[in-house]
Amino acid sequence: MSEQATSITRNRTVGLLSRLRESRVFQGLALISPANTYLFLFIVLPLLMIVVLSFLSRGAYGNVEFRFNPSNYARLLDPVYARILMYSLAVGFGTTVITILIGYPLAYFIARSPARQRSMLLFLILVPFWTNFVIRIYAWIMILRGGGLLDSLLQGLGITQEPLGILYTPTAVMIGMVYEFLPFMVLPLYTSLEKIENSLLEAAADLGAPPWRAFLRVTLPLSVPGMIAGTILVFIPAMGMFVLPDLMGGAKTLLIGNVIRNQFLTARDWPFGAAASMVLMIMTLVLTLFYTRKAGFSEELLV
Amino acid sequence: MSEKRLPLWLRVYGVAAYAYIYVPIIILMVFSFNTMKLNIRWEGFTFRWYGVLFNDQQVILATRNTLMIAVVSTIVATLVGTMAALALHRYRFPGYGASETMMYIPIVIPEVIMGISLLVLFVMLNFTLGLFTITLAHIAFNIPFVALVVRARLHGYDNSIDEAAMDLGADELTTFRRVTLPTIMPGVLSGAMLAFTLSLDDYVITYFTAGPGSTTLPLRVFSMVRFMVTPEVNALSTIWVLTVFLVLLAGQFAQNRRA
Amino acid sequence: MPGEYAVELRDVLKRFITPEGRDLEAVDHVTMQIRNGEFFSMLGPSGCGKTTSLRLIAGFEWPTAGEVFIDGIPQGHKPPFQRPVNTVFQSYALFQHMTVYQNVAFGLEMEGATQDEIKKRVGRSLEMVRLSGMDRRHPKQLSGGQQQRVALARAIVKTPSVLLLDEPLGALDLKLRKEMQLELKALQQQLGITFVYVTHDQEEALTMSDRIAVMSQGKVLQMGPAVEIYERPTTRFVAEFIGEANFLDGRVKSLKGKDAVVTIPAWGADLAGLCTAKLHVGDEVAVSIRPEKVRLTDAPEGNKNCLEGVVTTSTYIGSDTHVYLDVRGQRIKVWEQNRTSVLDRRGLYRAGTKAWITLPAENTLVLARA
Numbered sequence: 022m023s024e025q026a027t028s029i030t031r032n033r034t035v036g037l038l039s040r041l042r043e044s045r046v047f048q049g050l051a052l053i054s055p056a057n058t059y060l061f062l063f064i065v066l067p068l069l070m071i072v073v074l075s076f077l078s079r080g081a082y083g084n085v086e087f088r089f090n091p092s093n094y095a096r097l098l099d100p101v102y103a104r105i106l107m108y109s110l111a112v113g114f115g116t117t118v119i120t121i122l123i124g125y126p127l128a129y130f131i132a133r134s135p136a137r138q139r140s141m142l143l144f145l146i147l148v149p150f151w152t153n154f155v156i157r158i159y160a161w162i163m164i165l166r167g168g169g170l171l172d173s174l175l176q177g178l179g180i181t182q183e184p185l186g187i188l189y190t191p192t193a194v195m196i197g198m199v200y201e202f203l204p205f206m207v208l209p210l211y212t213s214l215e216k217i218e219n220s221l222l223e224a225a226a227d228l229g230a231p232p233w234r235a236f237l238r239v240t241l242p243l244s245v246p247g248m249i250a251g252t253i254l255v256f257i258p259a260m261g262m263f264v265l266p267d268l269m270g271g272a273k274t275l276l277i278g279n280v281i282r283n284q285f286l287t288a289r290d291w292p293f294g295a296a297a298s299m300v301l302m303i304m305t306l307v308l309t310l311f312y313t314r315k316a317g318f319s320e321e322l323l324v
Numbered sequence: 325m326s327e328k329r330l331p332l333w334l335r336v337y338g339v340a341a342y343a344y345i346y347v348p349i350i351i352l353m354v355f356s357f358n359t360m361k362l363n364i365r366w367e368g369f370t371f372r373w374y375g376v377l378f379n380d381q382q383v384i385l386a387t388r389n390t391l392m393i394a395v396v397s398t399i400v401a402t403l404v405g406t407m408a409a410l411a412l413h414r415y416r417f418p419g420y421g422a423s424e425t426m427m428y429i430p431i432v433i434p435e436v437i438m439g440i441s442l443l444v445l446f447v448m449l450n451f452t453l454g455l456f457t458i459t460l461a462h463i464a465f466n467i468p469f470v471a472l473v474v475r476a477r478l479h480g481y482d483n484s485i486d487e488a489a490m491d492l493g494a495d496e497l498t499t500f501r502r503v504t505l506p507t508i509m510p511g512v513l514s515g516a517m518l519a520f521t522l523s524l525d526d527y528v529i530t531y532f533t534a535g536p537g538s539t540t541l542p543l544r545v546f547s548m549v550r551f552m553v554t555p556e557v558n559a560l561s562t563i564w565v566l567t568v569f570l571v572l573l574a575g576q577f578a579q580n581r582r583a
Numbered sequence: 584m585p586g587e588y589a590v591e592l593r594d595v596l597k598r599f600i601t602p603e604g605r606d607l608e609a610v611d612h613v614t615m616q617i618r619n620g621e622f623f624s625m626l627g628p629s630g631c632g633k634t635t636s637l638r639l640i641a642g643f644e645w646p647t648a649g650e651v652f653i654d655g656i657p658q659g660h661k662p663p664f665q666r667p668v669n670t671v672f673q674s675y676a677l678f679q680h681m682t683v684y685q686n687v688a689f690g691l692e693m694e695g696a697t698q699d700e701i702k703k704r705v706g707r708s709l710e711m712v713r714l715s716g717m718d719r720r721h722p723k724q725l726s727g728g729q730q731q732r733v734a735l736a737r738a739i740v741k742t743p744s745v746l747l748l749d750e751p752l753g754a755l756d757l758k759l760r761k762e763m764q765l766e767l768k769a770l771q772q773q774l775g776i777t778f779v780y781v782t783h784d785q786e787e788a789l790t791m792s793d794r795i796a797v798m799s800q801g802k803v804l805q806m807g808p809a810v811e812i813y814e815r816p817t818t819r820f821v822a823e824f825i826g827e828a829n830f831l832d833g834r835v836k837s838l839k840g841k842d843a844v845v846t847i848p849a850w851g852a853d854l855a856g857l858c859t860a861k862l863h864v865g866d867e868v869a870v871s872i873r874p875e876k877v878r879l880t881d882a883p884e885g886n887k888n889c890l891e892g893v894v895t896t897s898t899y900i901g902s903d904t905h906v907y908l909d910v911r912g913q914r915i916k917v918w919e920q921n922r923t924s925v926l927d928r929r930g931l932y933r934a935g936t937k938a939w940i941t942l943p944a945e946n947t948l949v950l951a952r953a
Contacts, residue, residue: 071437294440305432
């Protein structure tokens, strides 16, 4: 019996709770099963329902009919939705690129600051991140709206005469997105930059590399894992976002997240909404798998 | 990285970046004291909007709902998540990989999808949407985050301290109570804090699982922002930002003292 | 009734399964008896099964087959908290959230001792390891050596019949380690309890132990007093692992009791030596001699076990001079003690000079090749 137990503990000489050693498998299962049960019921099962739903039909009254119907997916190829899909990808991509451009020097600045100041600087990055994001969006609405603070400032300085009218345009959405997701890019970038030993840069300098070449050949490649983690953390939620376009984008800027929300709540076409969700989910999955395979992406960068 | 003096451009950039992050929030807070109801230009100083806020029955109700959901979901998720972290750290069992994968789903999938899928589930189960369904949903997304934080804490855990306790005569339960739990407690607490904050802050998933009468603060702020942009919203935001700031600051100090 | 042996392992087998799915006999049919009041060491390279053996005694692991006896009582699958032994861990395994006092008191609390009793015994235990006055500190506030002492105090406070020590000095620096070796030995004599000590450091084992078991690949190769292990190793592995030795391959030519004559093909000569294990004429053997046992002279000393060589290097290291010679194509090392000032005679063994080595037959050991 002990042999059997050993074969399952797999040479991990943990050696705890020896009296119940034979039932270590049982203990492990007992500890994990509440989480497993809960997550199965409230995460996996709902997602499976979406999968099934995406192949069903919409009834006349917005109800769901159990009739196999693959055309929900075909409908996504309709130019209206195809454009929204492309636009969502573009917004996700644009947000990612801009947050890297703004966030990289910032992460670099924190990583190279004196050790005593670093935790405070990081803390200051985190504070807005913990503030409700509707509030953060609201701050930008106040700044960008017609006759708002930006307009007042520019007109007061005599730079412009007319309101800029940025709010309720795609530009406003991008501004909001970048502001919203910047911390998600800075934190993983900082984590990987902070790990780079100064001796590596000294070695590069010693071997004759001027600072900019040392950066390109040493620092930049070593910070790729952070960039990848940041991309996952920014790209995926940016594509699925619907609150920000609702508040800042006006009627024209719809993302795939808005389509999904509308199909479920206003249009009441659940099967089509489910199909749109499936597309978003598959893009998420492909992106995550692609990046996790590509580089040594670890969960540490997520925390 | 090094502690050499930073180049000037980098220091200028750093200051500019922090200004970019904080100026909008500071403007938001300043304008909570504005006398102008339309709140477009600065007119004059007043505390009036805070008075309006504290008498806003909907805000008070939303605050109560939010705290109730956050407390319950934090307690349940901390319990279940800590157990899961212990299971994944110390045991090997059939379905280990699947359990681990399941933990990551809520962390990586877009919130909209989690929101609508829970909506579908609750509708199919004929649950009335309200505080109960919101709480169920919050527990679901909080479990993985608690488990992740506690597991990170367990990562450097020296199993021989449990062996030492048993070697000194403590049985399994006593060992857990007297040695394991106190050692991982900081991790459990930061997991709980994370869960609490995520719950307080959640808009998207709450939006899909809420029903009439179960408005939470983020939902309330949203409709205020959408329909009546008065300085009352700024007042509410100011209180929110300051609360978060103070709580985080206290956490930061506690952590520094422990280290 | 306590038996003659404090601990006995009877044909104990412990099998693990490696992550690659292969079987691994960490402890491979080991039998050993550890006497009451003895300082017993298990010595071997990492992965030899010494730590697993210790864990089997403590109850952190249970044997796949065979039985562990403590005080003559079979332990079966008894958990660690029901065994009359205590352990000092390699990592110390101190409870970081408790003070020194609370750490040491923990075991007594588990026994249900009264507060007065606990206070008295913890005080005595801390005094014994010279940590009085530190009881309110937390482990983090102590040096490595002090933490080590807390671990020790915590384990001895329960007056176990056997104390198990798993490389307890491994994390300390050399000077502190030497000090602690003497202290541990003194403590063991003062307490009069059996110590079972696991180490990979041969010098540590030789310094402290009454008896040593040398282990390799899950098996006990040789068990006996320190002197015996060093002077009369029975296998090439033991001779090589403990101290230094010269080895020559040969074949047994004749045998008379324990005295053997071995042909060394590389030298085209016969050597007289001493068998430490059962051998037969014609057996392939390894002849071993410790460098300090070789006699080095500038003229031949008779013709038995005496050969001429050329000094290749000579290194002065203070107390000794290490001389390396080429003897008919074989490299032989000789430790010469510097009894007189080396300045008088260092010229003698300069590289390139000729010298004669004599291998005294009583220290020339004929070992099974393993």
